[in-house]
Amino acid sequence: KRQQLCPFHSTSPQLHHNLQNQFEKMVTTFYMSKKSKQKMASRKKKQQQSKTSTTTTVVPTKNKPKQKQKPAPDSNWQSISSKIKSSVIEVPSELTSKEAKKFRKDKRRESRAKGEAEPTFVCANASTAATTTAAEEKSSKAEESNRLKQLGGKRKRAAIPNIKELLEKERESAKLEAEKRERENEEAKLSPEECAKYLALDCEMVGIGSDGKRSALARVSIIGWDGEVLLDKFVKVPDRVSDFRTWVSGVRAKDLKRDDAITPEECRTIVGNMFMGKTLVGHSIKNDLEALMLTHPRNDIRDTARYKPFMKARGKDGGKLRPRKLKELAEEYLGLMIQVEGESHCSIDDARATMQLFRHVRSEWDLDIA
Numbered sequence: 001k002r003q004q005l006c007p008f009h010s011t012s013p014q015l016h017h018n019l020q021n022q023f024e025k026m027v028t029t030f031y032m033s034k035k036s037k038q039k040m041a042s043r044k045k046k047q048q049q050s051k052t053s054t055t056t057t058v059v060p061t062k063n064k065p066k067q068k069q070k071p072a073p074d075s076n077w078q079s080i081s082s083k084i085k086s087s088v089i090e091v092p093s094e095l096t097s098k099e100a101k102k103f104r105k106d107k108r109r110e111s112r113a114k115g116e117a118e119p120t121f122v123c124a125n126a127s128t129a130a131t132t133t134a135a136e137e138k139s140s141k142a143e144e145s146n147r148l149k150q151l152g153g154k155r156k157r158a159a160i161p162n163i164k165e166l167l168e169k170e171r172e173s174a175k176l177e178a179e180k181r182e183r184e185n186e187e188a189k190l191s192p193e194e195c196a197k198y199l200a201l202d203c204e205m206v207g208i209g210s211d212g213k214r215s216a217l218a219r220v221s222i223i224g225w226d227g228e229v230l231l232d233k234f235v236k237v238p239d240r241v242s243d244f245r246t247w248v249s250g251v252r253a254k255d256l257k258r259d260d261a262i263t264p265e266e267c268r269t270i271v272g273n274m275f276m277g278k279t280l281v282g283h284s285i286k287n288d289l290e291a292l293m294l295t296h297p298r299n300d301i302r303d304t305a306r307y308k309p310f311m312k313a314r315g316k317d318g319g320k321l322r323p324r325k326l327k328e329l330a331e332e333y334l335g336l337m338i339q340v341e342g343e344s345h346c347s348i349d350d351a352r353a354t355m356q357l358f359r360h361v362r363s364e365w366d367l368d369i370a
Contacts, residue, residue, distance in 0.1 A: 079093040089112070089119045130308045135302065186363055195225040197275065198302075200281040200355035202347040203288040212243030217291040218251045220267055221347035222274060224356055229348060231274065234261040250344030268292060281358045299369060304357050306330065307365065324355060333360055 067322060089107050091100050104121055111119050187195075199221040205215035216239060222231040233257045244251055255261070263271070271292055280296055282288055284305045304310055305323035314322045330336040330353040338349050358365070 002014060021239060041090075069187075082093060087119045089114065089121055091121050091123055091124065104143035115217050183360070187359070197279050198281055198355070198358070199223070199230070199278045199339070200351040200358070201285060201288055202282060202354065203291050204347050206237060206241050206245055206250055206251055206324060206362075207243030208237065208239045208241060210242065213337065215287075215291060216241070217264060217267065218244075218249060218256065219347055220292070221351050222271070223351040225355070225359075227352045227355065231270065232348060233267065233270075234258055236261050236263050238264065246344060248345055250346055264293075268294065281354055283354045284323070300364045302358050302365060304354050307361070308362075309361065311355070330355055333357060 027160070097102060107119055107121075109245060111117065202216055202221050202223075204219040206218040207215050208216045216237045217235045218237060220227070220231065224230050234251070236256055241253070241256070245254065246252055270308050271295055274292050275294070276295060279300045279302060281302045283303070285301060285303045304326070308321060308336070310324060310329055311321040312324050313319050325339075329338045330338050334353065334356050336353055338353050
Protein backbone atom coordinates (compact mmCIF):
# COMPACT_ATOMS: atom_id res chain seq x y z
CA LYS A 1 0.00 0.00 0.00
CA ARG A 2 2.80 2.47 0.84
CA GLN A 3 4.44 1.74 -2.51
CA GLN A 4 1.16 2.47 -4.35
CA LEU A 5 0.56 5.77 -2.55
CA CYS A 6 4.11 7.17 -2.80
CA PRO A 7 5.89 6.82 -6.16
CA PHE A 8 9.30 7.46 -4.55
CA HIS A 9 8.91 4.68 -1.99
CA SER A 10 11.10 1.67 -2.73
CA THR A 11 12.91 -1.00 -0.89
CA SER A 12 16.28 0.82 -1.15
CA PRO A 13 16.33 4.11 0.81
CA GLN A 14 19.16 5.63 -1.37
CA LEU A 15 17.09 5.30 -4.55
CA HIS A 16 14.10 6.75 -2.75
CA HIS A 17 16.20 9.79 -1.72
CA ASN A 18 17.51 10.39 -5.27
CA LEU A 19 14.07 10.21 -6.82
CA GLN A 20 12.69 12.65 -4.26
CA ASN A 21 15.48 15.20 -5.04
CA GLN A 22 14.88 14.94 -8.77
CA PHE A 23 11.16 15.53 -8.31
CA GLU A 24 11.79 18.64 -6.16
CA LYS A 25 14.21 20.04 -8.76
CA MET A 26 11.66 19.54 -11.52
CA VAL A 27 8.96 21.34 -9.50
CA THR A 28 11.26 24.27 -8.63
CA THR A 29 12.55 24.74 -12.22
CA PHE A 30 9.00 24.68 -13.59
CA TYR A 31 7.84 27.54 -11.33
CA MET A 32 11.07 29.59 -11.49
CA SER A 33 11.42 32.87 -13.40
CA LYS A 34 13.86 33.47 -16.31
CA LYS A 35 16.37 35.37 -14.16
CA SER A 36 16.51 32.67 -11.51
CA LYS A 37 16.95 30.01 -14.23
CA GLN A 38 19.85 32.00 -15.69
CA LYS A 39 21.43 32.32 -12.26
CA MET A 40 21.14 28.57 -11.67
CA ALA A 41 22.71 27.84 -15.07
CA SER A 42 25.65 30.18 -14.34
CA ARG A 43 26.21 28.52 -10.93
CA LYS A 44 26.28 25.08 -12.53
CA LYS A 45 28.88 26.24 -15.08
CA LYS A 46 31.07 27.67 -12.31
CA GLN A 47 30.83 24.42 -10.32
CA GLN A 48 31.81 22.37 -13.39
CA GLN A 49 34.76 24.69 -14.15
CA SER A 50 36.03 24.46 -10.55
CA LYS A 51 35.82 20.62 -10.71
CA THR A 52 37.73 20.45 -14.02
CA SER A 53 40.43 22.91 -12.79
CA THR A 54 41.12 20.75 -9.75
CA THR A 55 41.34 17.53 -11.77
CA THR A 56 43.49 18.79 -14.72
CA THR A 57 47.27 18.79 -14.38
CA VAL A 58 49.46 21.54 -15.82
CA VAL A 59 51.99 20.27 -18.40
CA PRO A 60 55.06 22.49 -18.83
CA THR A 61 55.58 23.67 -22.45
CA LYS A 62 58.79 24.72 -24.16
CA ASN A 63 59.12 28.43 -24.95
CA LYS A 64 58.91 28.51 -28.76
CA PRO A 65 59.99 31.69 -30.63
CA LYS A 66 56.94 33.65 -31.79
CA GLN A 67 56.59 33.93 -35.55
CA LYS A 68 55.57 37.24 -37.11
CA GLN A 69 52.14 36.90 -38.62
CA LYS A 70 51.56 38.53 -41.98
CA PRO A 71 48.68 41.04 -42.05
CA ALA A 72 45.61 39.54 -43.64
CA PRO A 73 44.13 41.52 -46.53
CA ASP A 74 41.41 43.66 -45.06
CA SER A 75 38.47 44.88 -47.14
CA ASN A 76 38.01 47.90 -44.87
CA TRP A 77 41.57 49.14 -45.44
CA GLN A 78 40.80 52.87 -45.43
CA SER A 79 39.32 52.84 -41.92
CA ILE A 80 42.46 51.03 -40.61
CA SER A 81 44.91 53.21 -42.56
CA SER A 82 43.41 56.38 -41.08
CA LYS A 83 44.41 55.14 -37.59
CA ILE A 84 48.01 54.31 -38.65
CA LYS A 85 50.52 57.13 -39.09
CA SER A 86 51.16 57.79 -42.79
CA SER A 87 54.69 58.27 -44.21
CA VAL A 88 55.78 61.09 -46.54
CA ILE A 89 57.47 60.03 -49.81
CA GLU A 90 59.28 62.45 -52.12
CA VAL A 91 58.50 62.11 -55.84
CA PRO A 92 61.62 62.64 -58.03
CA SER A 93 61.46 65.78 -60.18
CA GLU A 94 63.02 64.19 -63.29
CA LEU A 95 60.05 61.80 -63.75
CA THR A 96 57.38 62.49 -66.36
CA SER A 97 53.70 62.65 -65.45
CA LYS A 98 53.10 58.98 -66.42
CA GLU A 99 56.24 57.78 -64.61
CA ALA A 100 55.30 59.78 -61.49
CA LYS A 101 51.85 58.20 -61.54
CA LYS A 102 53.37 54.71 -61.75
CA PHE A 103 55.84 55.56 -58.97
CA ARG A 104 53.00 56.59 -56.63
CA LYS A 105 51.03 53.43 -57.51
CA ASP A 106 53.98 51.13 -56.68
CA LYS A 107 54.65 52.87 -53.36
CA ARG A 108 51.02 52.50 -52.35
CA ARG A 109 51.14 48.75 -53.10
CA GLU A 110 54.31 48.34 -51.05
CA SER A 111 52.78 50.18 -48.07
CA ARG A 112 49.66 47.99 -48.22
CA ALA A 113 51.75 44.80 -48.34
CA LYS A 114 53.67 45.93 -45.24
CA GLY A 115 50.45 46.85 -43.42
CA GLU A 116 51.25 50.57 -43.33
CA ALA A 117 48.98 53.51 -44.07
CA GLU A 118 48.78 54.99 -47.56
CA PRO A 119 51.71 57.41 -47.97
CA THR A 120 51.57 61.14 -48.69
CA PHE A 121 53.55 62.29 -51.75
CA VAL A 122 55.52 65.54 -51.98
CA CYS A 123 57.18 67.09 -55.05
CA ALA A 124 60.99 67.10 -54.80
CA ASN A 125 61.56 70.48 -56.47
CA ALA A 126 59.21 72.46 -54.20
CA SER A 127 59.10 71.90 -50.47
CA THR A 128 55.95 74.00 -50.10
CA ALA A 129 54.11 72.12 -52.87
CA ALA A 130 50.64 70.82 -52.12
CA THR A 131 50.50 67.20 -50.97
CA THR A 132 48.16 64.83 -52.75
CA THR A 133 46.78 61.77 -51.01
CA ALA A 134 44.92 58.88 -52.63
CA ALA A 135 41.59 60.08 -51.25
CA GLU A 136 42.09 63.56 -52.75
CA GLU A 137 42.93 62.08 -56.15
CA LYS A 138 39.80 59.94 -56.07
CA SER A 139 37.63 62.94 -55.16
CA SER A 140 39.14 65.02 -57.99
CA LYS A 141 38.47 62.18 -60.46
CA ALA A 142 34.86 61.92 -59.24
CA GLU A 143 34.36 65.67 -59.66
CA GLU A 144 35.80 65.54 -63.19
CA SER A 145 33.53 62.63 -64.17
CA ASN A 146 30.46 64.44 -62.80
CA ARG A 147 31.38 67.57 -64.74
CA LEU A 148 31.80 65.58 -67.95
CA LYS A 149 28.41 63.89 -67.40
CA GLN A 150 26.75 67.31 -67.12
CA LEU A 151 28.44 68.43 -70.35
CA GLY A 152 27.21 65.32 -72.15
CA GLY A 153 29.99 62.77 -71.61
CA LYS A 154 32.74 64.54 -73.57
CA ARG A 155 34.76 67.67 -73.13
CA LYS A 156 33.27 70.34 -75.35
CA ARG A 157 35.68 72.61 -77.09
CA ALA A 158 35.06 76.33 -77.05
CA ALA A 159 33.21 77.39 -80.20
CA ILE A 160 35.49 79.36 -82.50
CA PRO A 161 33.60 82.30 -84.06
CA ASN A 162 33.33 82.28 -87.83
CA ILE A 163 34.88 85.35 -89.50
CA LYS A 164 32.17 85.51 -92.17
CA GLU A 165 29.40 85.50 -89.55
CA LEU A 166 31.14 88.24 -87.56
CA LEU A 167 31.52 90.39 -90.68
CA GLU A 168 27.86 89.88 -91.61
CA LYS A 169 26.75 90.92 -88.11
CA GLU A 170 28.89 94.04 -88.29
CA ARG A 171 27.43 94.93 -91.69
CA GLU A 172 23.87 94.41 -90.42
CA SER A 173 24.47 96.54 -87.32
CA ALA A 174 26.07 99.28 -89.46
CA LYS A 175 23.11 99.15 -91.87
CA LEU A 176 20.59 99.42 -89.00
CA GLU A 177 22.45 102.37 -87.49
CA ALA A 178 22.52 104.15 -90.88
CA GLU A 179 18.75 103.58 -91.30
CA LYS A 180 18.13 104.87 -87.79
CA ARG A 181 20.12 108.06 -88.51
CA GLU A 182 18.21 108.63 -91.75
CA ARG A 183 14.89 108.13 -89.93
CA GLU A 184 15.88 110.54 -87.18
CA ASN A 185 16.92 113.15 -89.76
CA GLU A 186 13.59 112.78 -91.61
CA GLU A 187 11.60 113.00 -88.35
CA ALA A 188 13.56 116.09 -87.34
CA LYS A 189 12.29 117.79 -90.53
CA LEU A 190 8.66 117.14 -89.52
CA SER A 191 6.82 120.06 -87.98
CA PRO A 192 4.96 119.69 -84.65
CA GLU A 193 1.64 119.99 -86.53
CA GLU A 194 2.52 117.02 -88.76
CA CYS A 195 3.59 114.94 -85.73
CA ALA A 196 0.37 115.77 -83.90
CA LYS A 197 -1.58 114.44 -86.89
CA TYR A 198 -0.80 110.80 -85.93
CA LEU A 199 -2.58 109.01 -83.06
CA ALA A 200 -2.12 105.40 -81.92
CA LEU A 201 -5.21 103.54 -80.62
CA ASP A 202 -5.59 100.34 -78.62
CA CYS A 203 -8.62 98.93 -76.78
CA GLU A 204 -9.16 96.10 -74.29
CA MET A 205 -12.30 93.95 -74.33
CA VAL A 206 -14.21 91.76 -71.87
CA GLY A 207 -16.58 88.85 -72.59
CA ILE A 208 -20.35 89.17 -72.24
CA GLY A 209 -23.23 86.73 -72.82
CA SER A 210 -23.78 83.25 -71.47
CA ASP A 211 -20.57 81.83 -72.98
CA GLY A 212 -18.47 85.04 -72.70
CA LYS A 213 -17.53 84.98 -76.39
CA ARG A 214 -19.13 88.30 -77.32
CA SER A 215 -16.73 91.23 -76.80
CA ALA A 216 -17.52 94.54 -75.13
CA LEU A 217 -15.31 97.63 -74.72
CA ALA A 218 -13.71 97.91 -71.26
CA ARG A 219 -10.67 100.19 -71.74
CA VAL A 220 -9.48 102.69 -74.37
CA SER A 221 -5.97 104.18 -74.72
CA ILE A 222 -4.74 106.83 -77.19
CA ILE A 223 -1.04 107.65 -77.58
CA GLY A 224 0.67 110.60 -79.31
CA TRP A 225 3.66 110.74 -81.67
CA ASP A 226 6.32 110.69 -78.90
CA GLY A 227 4.51 108.05 -76.81
CA GLU A 228 2.70 110.49 -74.52
CA VAL A 229 -0.65 109.29 -73.11
CA LEU A 230 -3.49 111.45 -74.44
CA LEU A 231 -6.36 109.29 -73.14
CA ASP A 232 -6.58 106.22 -70.90
CA LYS A 233 -10.03 105.44 -69.51
CA PHE A 234 -11.97 102.39 -68.29
CA VAL A 235 -15.42 102.05 -69.82
CA LYS A 236 -18.47 100.83 -67.88
CA VAL A 237 -20.05 97.75 -69.45
CA PRO A 238 -23.88 97.98 -69.53
CA ASP A 239 -24.35 94.18 -69.75
CA ARG A 240 -23.33 91.54 -67.23
CA VAL A 241 -19.65 90.55 -67.69
CA SER A 242 -19.27 86.77 -67.83
CA ASP A 243 -15.51 86.72 -68.62
CA PHE A 244 -13.16 89.59 -67.69
CA ARG A 245 -10.26 87.98 -69.66
CA THR A 246 -7.87 89.42 -67.07
CA TRP A 247 -4.97 87.22 -68.23
CA VAL A 248 -5.16 89.03 -71.62
CA SER A 249 -6.93 92.35 -71.06
CA GLY A 250 -5.65 93.16 -67.56
CA VAL A 251 -9.17 94.39 -66.67
CA ARG A 252 -10.67 93.50 -63.27
CA ALA A 253 -14.14 93.99 -61.79
CA LYS A 254 -12.94 96.83 -59.53
CA ASP A 255 -11.61 98.74 -62.58
CA LEU A 256 -15.07 99.03 -64.12
CA LYS A 257 -16.51 100.32 -60.79
CA ARG A 258 -14.03 103.20 -60.47
CA ASP A 259 -15.29 106.77 -60.11
CA ASP A 260 -13.39 107.97 -63.22
CA ALA A 261 -14.82 105.15 -65.42
CA ILE A 262 -16.93 106.56 -68.26
CA THR A 263 -20.01 105.25 -70.04
CA PRO A 264 -19.85 103.92 -73.65
CA GLU A 265 -21.68 107.05 -74.94
CA GLU A 266 -19.21 109.40 -73.24
CA CYS A 267 -16.30 107.37 -74.57
CA ARG A 268 -17.69 107.51 -78.12
CA THR A 269 -18.07 111.31 -78.08
CA ILE A 270 -14.60 111.95 -76.52
CA VAL A 271 -12.78 109.58 -78.89
CA GLY A 272 -14.76 110.75 -81.95
CA ASN A 273 -13.79 114.38 -81.31
CA MET A 274 -10.11 113.41 -80.93
CA PHE A 275 -10.14 111.48 -84.24
CA MET A 276 -11.36 114.42 -86.33
CA GLY A 277 -8.77 115.13 -89.07
CA LYS A 278 -6.21 112.67 -87.59
CA THR A 279 -4.40 109.61 -88.96
CA LEU A 280 -5.06 106.52 -86.83
CA VAL A 281 -2.30 103.98 -86.15
CA GLY A 282 -3.06 100.54 -84.66
CA HIS A 283 -2.73 96.78 -84.89
CA SER A 284 -5.92 95.13 -86.19
CA ILE A 285 -7.56 98.52 -85.70
CA LYS A 286 -10.80 97.29 -87.30
CA ASN A 287 -11.71 95.42 -84.06
CA ASP A 288 -11.08 98.55 -81.94
CA LEU A 289 -13.28 100.74 -84.15
CA GLU A 290 -16.07 98.14 -84.04
CA ALA A 291 -15.93 98.07 -80.23
CA LEU A 292 -16.10 101.91 -80.19
CA MET A 293 -18.93 101.83 -82.81
CA LEU A 294 -17.03 104.41 -84.89
CA THR A 295 -15.82 104.66 -88.50
CA HIS A 296 -12.82 106.44 -90.02
CA PRO A 297 -11.65 107.22 -93.59
CA ARG A 298 -9.63 104.35 -95.06
CA ASN A 299 -6.78 106.60 -96.28
CA ASP A 300 -6.30 107.92 -92.73
CA ILE A 301 -5.78 104.45 -91.19
CA ARG A 302 -2.34 102.81 -90.73
CA ASP A 303 -2.92 99.20 -89.66
CA THR A 304 0.37 97.40 -88.85
CA ALA A 305 -1.40 94.01 -89.13
CA ARG A 306 -2.31 94.74 -92.79
CA TYR A 307 0.95 96.37 -93.95
CA LYS A 308 2.47 93.91 -96.50
CA PRO A 309 6.16 94.19 -95.44
CA PHE A 310 5.02 93.25 -91.90
CA MET A 311 2.92 90.28 -93.13
CA LYS A 312 4.16 86.73 -93.66
CA ALA A 313 3.26 84.04 -96.21
CA ARG A 314 2.32 80.78 -94.52
CA GLY A 315 2.26 77.52 -96.43
CA LYS A 316 4.52 75.00 -98.15
CA ASP A 317 4.93 77.02 -101.37
CA GLY A 318 4.51 80.54 -99.96
CA GLY A 319 0.76 80.98 -100.02
CA LYS A 320 -1.42 83.87 -98.90
CA LEU A 321 0.02 86.68 -96.78
CA ARG A 322 -1.14 86.48 -93.17
CA PRO A 323 -0.93 89.13 -90.42
CA ARG A 324 1.63 88.58 -87.66
CA LYS A 325 1.34 89.16 -83.92
CA LEU A 326 2.28 92.57 -82.53
CA LYS A 327 4.57 90.80 -80.05
CA GLU A 328 6.64 89.27 -82.89
CA LEU A 329 6.88 92.51 -84.88
CA ALA A 330 7.96 94.55 -81.83
CA GLU A 331 10.68 92.03 -80.98
CA GLU A 332 11.97 91.75 -84.58
CA TYR A 333 11.96 95.41 -85.67
CA LEU A 334 12.23 97.30 -82.37
CA GLY A 335 13.85 94.82 -79.96
CA LEU A 336 10.95 95.37 -77.52
CA MET A 337 9.47 92.65 -75.27
CA ILE A 338 5.72 93.16 -74.86
CA GLN A 339 2.85 90.83 -73.94
CA VAL A 340 5.16 88.63 -71.87
CA GLU A 341 3.76 85.19 -70.99
CA GLY A 342 2.19 85.09 -67.54
CA GLU A 343 1.57 88.87 -67.56
CA SER A 344 -1.60 90.66 -68.67
CA HIS A 345 -1.57 92.96 -71.70
CA CYS A 346 -1.46 96.74 -71.30
CA SER A 347 -3.24 98.87 -73.91
CA ILE A 348 -0.74 101.74 -73.39
CA ASP A 349 2.29 99.50 -74.12
CA ASP A 350 0.59 98.02 -77.20
CA ALA A 351 -0.33 101.47 -78.56
CA ARG A 352 3.24 102.75 -78.04
CA ALA A 353 4.66 99.68 -79.84
CA THR A 354 2.36 100.24 -82.85
CA MET A 355 3.38 103.92 -83.03
CA GLN A 356 7.09 103.00 -83.00
CA LEU A 357 6.52 100.37 -85.71
CA PHE A 358 4.75 102.98 -87.86
CA ARG A 359 7.56 105.49 -87.34
CA HIS A 360 10.03 102.77 -88.43
CA VAL A 361 8.44 102.66 -91.94
CA ARG A 362 6.49 105.97 -92.07
CA SER A 363 8.11 107.47 -95.17
CA GLU A 364 7.70 104.29 -97.31
CA TRP A 365 4.14 103.74 -96.08
CA ASP A 366 3.00 107.29 -96.83
CA LEU A 367 4.57 107.06 -100.31
CA ASP A 368 2.67 103.82 -101.06
CA ILE A 369 -0.65 105.42 -100.11
CA ALA A 370 0.11 108.62 -102.05
